[in-house]
Amino acid sequence: MPLTFDSAVSLPAPTTNIKILSRKKQPRFEHNAQAFNVLEVGKPLYENIKGKWNESHFLTPNPLILELACGKGEYSVGLAQVFPEKNFIGIDVKGDRLAVGSKRAMQLDLKNVAFLRTNIEFLENFFEQDEVSEIWITFPDPFNIKKRTKRRLTHAHFLEKYRSVLQKGGWLHLKTDNRELFDFSLESLQAIGVTDLVHTFDLYSSDLYHEHHGIKTRFEQIFTEKGFPVHYLRCRFL
Numbered sequence: 219m220p221l222t223f224d225s226a227v228s229l230p231a232p233t234t235n236i237k238i239l240s241r242k243k244q245p246r247f248e249h250n251a252q253a254f255n256v257l258e259v260g261k262p263l264y265e266n267i268k269g270k271w272n273e274s275h276f277l278t279p280n281p282l283i284l285e286l287a288c289g290k291g292e293y294s295v296g297l298a299q300v301f302p303e304k305n306f307i308g309i310d311v312k313g314d315r316l317a318v319g320s321k322r323a324m325q326l327d328l329k330n331v332a333f334l335r336t337n338i339e340f341l342e343n344f345f346e347q348d349e350v351s352e353i354w355i356t357f358p359d360p361f362n363i364k365k366r367t368k369r370r371l372t373h374a375h376f377l378e379k380y381r382s383v384l385q386k387g388g389w390l391h392l393k394t395d396n397r398e399l400f401d402f403s404l405e406s407l408q409a410i411g412v413t414d415l416v417h418t419f420d421l422y423s424s425d426l427y428h429e430h431h432g433i434k435t436r437f438e439q440i441f442t443e444k445g446f447p448v449h450y451l452r453c454r455f456l
């Protein structure tokens with residue numbers, strides 16, 4: 219039956235919508251429980267992977283690249299295709315989103331990408347000092363309300379974690395549409411003393427565009443369609 223205005227106004231109560239949502243999430247959680255490329259609570263490697271990503275999971279001695287706040291993992295999967303000689307780990311706290319990236323990686327038979335479900339707060343529980351060679355942060359939540367700025371993934375509190383797991387001279391990249399978050403990030407990176415910091419407020423019309431690799435994340439797609447410019451920076455950790 220087509221959805222008319224009358225049927226739309228008599229749509230089921232919100233509680234039913236919540237059930238529909240969980241019905242969509244449930245198969246994704248079931249996928250994650252079985253998927254070899256998803257590490258989450260309850261799986262044996264989850265507790266023992268620190269310092270052993272290449273030895274115990276990827277089985278190749280390649281550089282490890284993290285995508286933080288990866289959502290559905292478009293960037294991790296995209297980069298893994300472009301750089302088969304590197305290993306990629308998409309990290310997000312939301313399992314239903316990670317499942318989408320995991321399935322895509324399986325369809326493409328990509329062995330150099332994995333997904334880790336955790337709060338980034340606990341990054342050091344999963345990576346040894348100097349284990350990571352590069353970090354991407356793609357369209358993180360802006361947390362623009364003052365009380366929440368500590369949750370920004372470029373807050374000094376998080377930057378210290380990145381410094382701990384990143385090799386000396388390792389790159390950090392950030393893409394966002396949010397100017398307030400971007401300005402905050404530039405300031406907090408300068409304050410902790412990074413090097414080789416370059417940035418643009420409009421990646422798509424910048425000399426740095428080649429660093430985009432032609433891969434759009436889901437949020438990047440949404441914001442660029444609305445005409446928002448993409449802000450981008452990269453820097454090295456000492």
Ligand SMILES: C[S@@+](CC[C@H](N)C(=O)[O-])C[C@H]1O[C@@H](n2cnc3c(N)ncnc32)[C@H](O)[C@@H]1O
Nearest residue numbers: 287288289310311337338356357359435436437
């Ligand atoms: C706006 S979405 C962006 C997703 C994806 N990078 C993209 O561009 O489409 C932000 C993501 O960050 C995740 N996130 C925010 N804070 C986090 C944290 N502290 N630890 C893990 N994930 C976090 C959220 O779950 C969400 O999936």
